[in-house]
Amino acid sequence: MNRFKNKVVFISGAAKGQGAVEARMFGSEGAKVVITDILDELGTSLSEELRKEGMQSIYLHLDVTKEDQWIEAYAKTLAKFNTIDILINNAGIVARNNIENTTKLEWETIMEVNATSAFLGTKFVIPIMRNSGGGVIINISSTGALVSSSTLGVPYAASKAAMHLLTKTTALQHAQDNIRCNSVHPGPINTDMLNSITSNPDLLKSYEDKIPLGRLGRPEEVAAAVLFLASDEASFITGTELIIDGGLLAQ
Numbered sequence: 001m002n003r004f005k006n007k008v009v010f011i012s013g014a015a016k017g018q019g020a021v022e023a024r025m026f027g028s029e030g031a032k033v034v035i036t037d038i039l040d041e042l043g044t045s046l047s048e049e050l051r052k053e054g055m056q057s058i059y060l061h062l063d064v065t066k067e068d069q070w071i072e073a074y075a076k077t078l079a080k081f082n083t084i085d086i087l088i089n090n091a092g093i094v095a096r097n098n099i100e101n102t103t104k105l106e107w108e109t110i111m112e113v114n115a116t117s118a119f120l121g122t123k124f125v126i127p128i129m130r131n132s133g134g135g136v137i138i139n140i141s142s143t144g145a146l147v148s149s150s151t152l153g154v155p156y157a158a159s160k161a162a163m164h165l166l167t168k169t170t171a172l173q174h175a176q177d178n179i180r181c182n183s184v185h186p187g188p189i190n191t192d193m194l195n196s197i198t199s200n201p202d203l204l205k206s207y208e209d210k211i212p213l214g215r216l217g218r219p220e221e222v223a224a225a226v227l228f229l230a231s232d233e234a235s236f237i238t239g240t241e242l243i244i245d246g247g248l249l250a251q
Helices: 017-028 040-052 067-081 104-131 154-177 192-198 201-210 219-230
Strands: 008-011 032-037 056-061 086-089 135-140 179-186 241-244
Touching (some): 017 040, 086 219, 104 135, 135 154, 154 179, 179 219
Parallel strands (some): 032 056, 086 135, 135 179, 179 241
């Protein structure tokens, strides 16, 4: 399939994990993929791998907390591909400290990487998309943005909730620009973020027992939902959230 032929997709935090899966799947559907991260070796390697497989891709260094680096990365993307059609705010980190054990620095770091980065990416891509007639922004949030949990880190949940409302506000403010914005809310997905769980068979089973479908999700399942929201098939969907959690929140 070539759902994204000649479309330019810009993905933050794409050197590994969920972002890398998204990059590969967009590339396989004809997109020109801009892989960004601070993990330069991994990001460069992934981009080279995609090009060897016949896909169009570049890697750019991007610390998502730095305003000037977003501006520079977008400028380099425009110089190479002329536009940006799709932005995936994928970069994120997790922490599981409770309120009392969370320092101000930890709070600020997680809020910057998860929420402020999505704000910066969105702020500077809007004029680019407006000038080209529209675009799509997808924010990778979490089920932690929608329900509370005693085991989920406070700054993580707060940052993902901020992304959720940023999504809705962006969608309303820029619908007239033909810019769609939606959020994706994964539940427990088998990525590096869950290494502490997947490496412990007993803990893993206890997690899986709580999920109606009886297993962790796969990164490819989240990426498939992201591609749907980015595609013309979702052309009348904006300002909403897509939950991918194996039925966890339905209970």
